[in-house]
Amino acid sequence: xxxxxxxxxxxxxxxxxxxxxxxxxxxxxxxxxxxxxxxxxxxxxxxxxxxxxxxxxxxxxxxxxxxxxxxxxxxxxxxxxxxxxxxxxxxxxxxxxxxxxxxxxxxxxxxxxxxxxxxxxxxxxxxxxxxxxxxxxxxxxxxxxxxxxxxxxxxxxxxxxxxxxxxxxxxxxxxxxxxxxxxxxxxxxxxxxxxxxxxxxxxxxxxxxxxxxxxxxxxxxxxx
Numbered sequence: 001x002x003x004x005x006x007x008x009x010x011x012x013x014x015x016x017x018x019x020x021x022x023x024x025x026x027x028x029x030x031x032x033x034x035x036x037x038x039x040x041x042x043x044x045x046x047x048x049x050x051x052x053x054x055x056x057x058x059x060x061x062x063x064x065x066x067x068x069x070x071x072x073x074x075x076x077x078x079x080x081x082x083x084x085x086x087x088x089x090x091x092x093x094x095x096x097x098x099x100x101x102x103x104x105x106x107x108x109x110x111x112x113x114x115x116x117x118x119x120x121x122x123x124x125x126x127x128x129x130x131x132x133x134x135x136x137x138x139x140x141x142x143x144x145x146x147x148x149x150x151x152x153x154x155x156x157x158x159x160x161x162x163x164x165x166x167x168x169x170x171x172x173x174x175x176x177x178x179x180x181x182x183x184x185x186x187x188x189x190x191x192x193x194x195x196x197x198x199x200x201x202x203x204x205x206x207x208x209x210x211x212x213x214x215x216x217x218x219x220x221x222x223x224x
Contacts, residue, residue, distance in 0.1 A: 004033040005055075006040055011048040011195035012188060013041045017109075020056025026108040027064040031086055038089035048195035048202075050093075051187045052116055053100040060109025062130065091115045091145075091210070094203035096194040100187035101125045101176070106164070111138060114145035117206065118190060119176040121167040122183040127175065128164035150175050 005016040015037045017024040041050050054060060090097065090112070099113035102122035110127050113119050121127075129146070131138050138146075138159060147155040150173050157163065170176045180186040194202065 001033045001036065003027070003030040004037050006037045008044065008047060009188075010192075011046060012051060012191045013044065013047045013049075014051040014053055014188070015041065017052075017054040017060055020054075020058075022064075023058045023061035023104060024054050024056060024109065025061055025064045026112075034086040035089065038086055038093070041095060042089060042093055048095060048199055049191040050095055050097045051100055051184075051191045052090075052097060052112060053184055053187065054102070054109075056103075058103030059099075059101045059105040059125070060107075060112065061104045062107025062109055065134070087111075087115060094199070094206065096191070096197075096202055096206065098187045098191045098194070100183045101127070101167075102183055106130055107138070111145065114149060117194075117209075118187075120178050120180055120183050120187050120190065121170065121176045123167055123179055123181065125167040125170070125176075125179075126164050127167075127170050128162065129158055130162045130164075132160060133162035146175075 001018075003017070003019050005014075005018050007014045007016065015034070017026075017030065019025060019027075019030065041047055096118075097116040098118040098120065099116040100120055101113055102125055105113055105121075105125055105127045107128075107130055110129055113127075129138050146158060149155075154173055154175075158165070165173075165175075167176065167179045171179050178186070
């Protein structure tokens with residue numbers, strides 16, 4: 001693989017975005033290699049947690065608009081992006097994931113992080129969804145995952161105004177879990193802790209957290 005690295009250290013796999021010369025811009029080749037990497041994480045029995053990290057100064061400055069921005073309409077663009085889909089493998093994995101963010105985490109890069117269970121960020125991290133400013137919509141589920149993470153009002157601000165926010169502000173809104181100096185080391189340590197939990201319990205916890213909220217008693221018998 002030339003745009004993504006997969007490193008396995010004991011029970012933790014680290015998937016590294018590896019196009020630092022382009023600010024880790026997400027392109028078609030990276031999409032296909034992420035599908036391969038996330039599939040390997042899923043299938044390796046010894047792996048029980050994953051870190052999503054990036055080489056260079058920035059996590060990812062978004063998608064390559066030369067490749068993804070040429071569709072006839074925003075709806076066609078969404079259909080094309082989901083035709084080969086790395087996102088469901090990340091979102092629906094039984095194994096917990098930690099994003100290690102630094103520098104720019106914009107557009108598709110931000111959306112990748114939103115699909116992880118935990119997001120740790122270096123102090124210099126800048127997050128945002130610039131798509132509406134470019135005449136597009138977030139096409140990797142960002143509007144939905146963002147709403148679920150921070151609520152509709154805060155999600156509307158980021159999606160509809162296309163504003164960027166800093167790591168301290170993202171921490172205050174609950175968008176990220178911690179701001180740390182050595183984000184890669186802290187993410188690896190957290191992943192190791194998660195890997196120590198019984199895999200069946202972890203898979204069940206992830207499933208419950210991703211289900212739509214139900215009113216108390218829904219789906220359970222109320223008879224005594």
